[in-house]
Amino acid sequence: MQIRDLGEFPFIRRLRGRVAADPRVALGMGDDCAALSLSGTTLLTTDALVENVHFRREWTSFVSLGAKAFAVNASDIIAMGGEPTFALLSLSMPQDDRVEDLDAFFDGFLAAAGERQVALIGGNMSAGPCLTVSVTLLGHAPHGIVTRSGARVGDDVYVTGSLGDAALGLRLFQEGRDDAIAQGPKDRFVCPQPRFEVARAMTAQRLVSAMLDVSDGLLQDLGHLCEESRVGARIEASRLPVSDAYRSLLGPGAWDLALTGGEDYELLFCAPPARRAALRAVAETCGCAVTRIGTIVPERDGSRVLDTAGEPYLPTQVGHDHFRRA
Amino acid sequence: MQIRDLGEFPFIRRLRGRVAADPRVALGMGDDCAALSLSGTTLLTTDALVENVHFRREWTSFVSLGAKAFAVNASDIIAMGGEPTFALLSLSMPQDDRVEDLDAFFDGFLAAAGERQVALIGGNMSAGPCLTVSVTLLGHAPHGIVTRSGARVGDDVYVTGSLGDAALGLRLFQEGRDDAIAQGPKDRFVCPQPRFEVARAMTAQRLVSAMLDVSDGLLQDLGHLCEESRVGARIEASRLPVSDAYRSLLGPGAWDLALTGGEDYELLFCAPPARRAALRAVAETCGCAVTRIGTIVPERDGSRVLDTAGEPYLPTQVGHDHFRRA
Numbered sequence: 001m002q003i004r005d006l007g008e009f010p011f012i013r014r015l016r017g018r019v020a021a022d023p024r025v026a027l028g029m030g031d032d033c034a035a036l037s038l039s040g041t042t043l044l045t046t047d048a049l050v051e052n053v054h055f056r057r058e059w060t061s062f063v064s065l066g067a068k069a070f071a072v073n074a075s076d077i078i079a080m081g082g083e084p085t086f087a088l089l090s091l092s093m094p095q096d097d098r099v100e101d102l103d104a105f106f107d108g109f110l111a112a113a114g115e116r117q118v119a120l121i122g123g124n125m126s127a128g129p130c131l132t133v134s135v136t137l138l139g140h141a142p143h144g145i146v147t148r149s150g151a152r153v154g155d156d157v158y159v160t161g162s163l164g165d166a167a168l169g170l171r172l173f174q175e176g177r178d179d180a181i182a183q184g185p186k187d188r189f190v191c192p193q194p195r196f197e198v199a200r201a202m203t204a205q206r207l208v209s210a211m212l213d214v215s216d217g218l219l220q221d222l223g224h225l226c227e228e229s230r231v232g233a234r235i236e237a238s239r240l241p242v243s244d245a246y247r248s249l250l251g252p253g254a255w256d257l258a259l260t261g262g263e264d265y266e267l268l269f270c271a272p273p274a275r276r277a278a279l280r281a282v283a284e285t286c287g288c289a290v291t292r293i294g295t296i297v298p299e300r301d302g303s304r305v306l307d308t309a310g311e312p313y314l315p316t317q318v319g320h321d322h323f324r325r326a
Numbered sequence: 327m328q329i330r331d332l333g334e335f336p337f338i339r340r341l342r343g344r345v346a347a348d349p350r351v352a353l354g355m356g357d358d359c360a361a362l363s364l365s366g367t368t369l370l371t372t373d374a375l376v377e378n379v380h381f382r383r384e385w386t387s388f389v390s391l392g393a394k395a396f397a398v399n400a401s402d403i404i405a406m407g408g409e410p411t412f413a414l415l416s417l418s419m420p421q422d423d424r425v426e427d428l429d430a431f432f433d434g435f436l437a438a439a440g441e442r443q444v445a446l447i448g449g450n451m452s453a454g455p456c457l458t459v460s461v462t463l464l465g466h467a468p469h470g471i472v473t474r475s476g477a478r479v480g481d482d483v484y485v486t487g488s489l490g491d492a493a494l495g496l497r498l499f500q501e502g503r504d505d506a507i508a509q510g511p512k513d514r515f516v517c518p519q520p521r522f523e524v525a526r527a528m529t530a531q532r533l534v535s536a537m538l539d540v541s542d543g544l545l546q547d548l549g550h551l552c553e554e555s556r557v558g559a560r561i562e563a564s565r566l567p568v569s570d571a572y573r574s575l576l577g578p579g580a581w582d583l584a585l586t587g588g589e590d591y592e593l594l595f596c597a598p599p600a601r602r603a604a605l606r607a608v609a610e611t612c613g614c615a616v617t618r619i620g621t622i623v624p625e626r627d628g629s630r631v632l633d634t635a636g637e638p639y640l641p642t643q644v645g646h647d648h649f650r651r652a
Binding site: 009026027030031032033034035036037038039040041042043044045046047048050052053054075076077079080082086088089090092121122123124126127128129130132134136138139141145147148149212213224228 | 335352353356357358359360361362363364365366367368369370371372373374376378379380401402403405406408412414415416418447448449450452453454455456458460462464465467471473474475538539550554
């Protein structure tokens with residue numbers, strides 16, 4: 001069935017039936033607004049996925065797309081030291097899209113949100129030339145917020161997990177690769193997994209001085225952190241954590257995708273050297289790599305990546321900007 | 327200059343310089359999330375404007391488009407008895423769009439938001455095949471919320487201002503009309519004016535039992551109210567308030583656009599007959615027509631529009647559904 005055959009309001013009515021009642025929500029879907037009783041620090045973020053810009057239908061299932069729409073927003077919340085709580089969803093799509101596909105999108109979104117106890121409280125749907133998903137996600141920050149501006153000279157610089165896989169996955173999709181080794185990076189691109197447990201543990205123990213998520217590439221995002229903190233950074237390229245698939249496919253010393261590839265949704269953060277043991281313990285408890293990749297230096301010294309000989313290394317491009325000429 | 331020549335981050339950096347610091351905002355644009363300290367009842371709504379679905383570039387200035395993006399969301403907040411407080415903005419647009427046009431969009435949005443003391447606290451921008459604007463607006467409700475579900479049998483049904491002008495304006499755009507009489511309805515379509523003062527006065531005095539804004543056409547929206555309140559309604563077509571331009575252009579007894587035209591953003595509400603004098607006083611104080619157009623009846627009696635002879639009147643279509651076949 002096409003969406004135009006069902007209609008906007010019947011679809012929303014059906015969707016309401018699928019969203020469980022939540023005692024935290026005074027008024028959910030179905031009125032002009034949702035109503036909540038919030039207290040403490042509320043975090044808010046909004047991020048969009050646009051067809052043929054952020055995804056292609058032939059590369060993702062609708063279930064995965066729904067999960068990703070949640071994940072990329074949840075990543076922003078946990079990168080501030082918060083926990084996601086409530087979501088609003090603004091969708092536009094062609095009228096001849098299939099209701100079954102939209103159902104699958106909501107399957108993925110609601111399952112991912114439900115796993116983190118996040119309630120869908122509202123949204124809107126309209127026609128449009130392509131599928132565009134814009135999510136607004138709220139969060140709370142019981143331990144206070146972690147900003148980009150708290151890095152201090154002498155802090156260590158860390159990153160979780162591995163870098164460059166999502167960008168590599170995108171490249172493998174573009175090349176039409178479908179052998180076994182391509183699957184891991186492609187999965188990273190299609191359905192990123194924010195580092196909920198690591199973020200929660202580090203925030204509860206107040207281990208980090210500054211944090212953000214790597215969505216536009218390590219160097220670009222590190223640049224934002226340095227700019228807001230008014231510091232510089234030294235990154236050792238040889239320390240960059242990459243996956244086995246990345247190493248196999250790109251060979252040793254292939255740092256560019258790890259430095260510049262977007263959409264990894266790993267956590268990039270800083271912490272004083274006194275926190276090293278505590279961070280090792282968090283990594284072990286959470287079963288997630290936490291790798292020290294460099295040091296914060298004074299702003300006047302600027303930001304540099306160093307190669308194995310200690311010489312400055314320049315990748316061919318800095319990172320992703322949605323509007324820049326390639 | 328095209329947006330691709332400036333880039334996403336430089337644009338956002340420039341925009342941050344234009345957004346005034348607000349003591350209510352713990353952390354605004356420039357980090358992964360915004361952070362607020364909220365208390366009491368928080369209202370949340372999200373609504374989108376999609377190019378060639380909700381607007382055409384040749385019919386609107388970018389300043390008006392920005393103002394409308396704020397207005398359609400603010401309308402949802404005031405229809406719940408609230409005041410808008412904070413906004414997030416998710417934009418996608420072609421990379422060859424002009425920076426000057428985007429600046430003008432923000433001029434309109436920030437001016438309209440600023441008039442209501444609303445702070446822009448975050449958002450995102452990305453490339454896309456057309457201009458799509460998705461706003462999430464927060465509000466507070468100092469006097470409690472007014473839902474769609476509070477209408478009681480015997481309540482009067484009211485509407486503010488005049489109905490059908492926005493839909494008429496759209497039709498006049500489509501017909502290429504540009505004579506003087508077309509201007510008023512066209513302006514209503516391009517830049518709706520939510521009824522902030524009337525909503526505030528009625529809510530502060532707790533005059534209304536149920537309320538929503540007329541965005542999808544009176545009958546469609548009345549249907550939502552009746553469904554949520556489990557009641558029916560009798561509407562007298564001859565009481566429907568229409569503008570002089572509407573009457574001149576469509577002639578007497580032309581009720582269909584007033585009954586079914588979307589995007590008027592008037593307030594549709596119910597109140598017990600004992601509130602009539604108080605509502606007249608509000609209308610007078612605010613300088614805004616408040617017209618009694620019917621009565622709430624038991625659910626089993628259904629909803630009907632009556633013509634001047636008291637006979638049921640059926641418009642040719644019920645209202646706007648973004649996905650329904652025409």
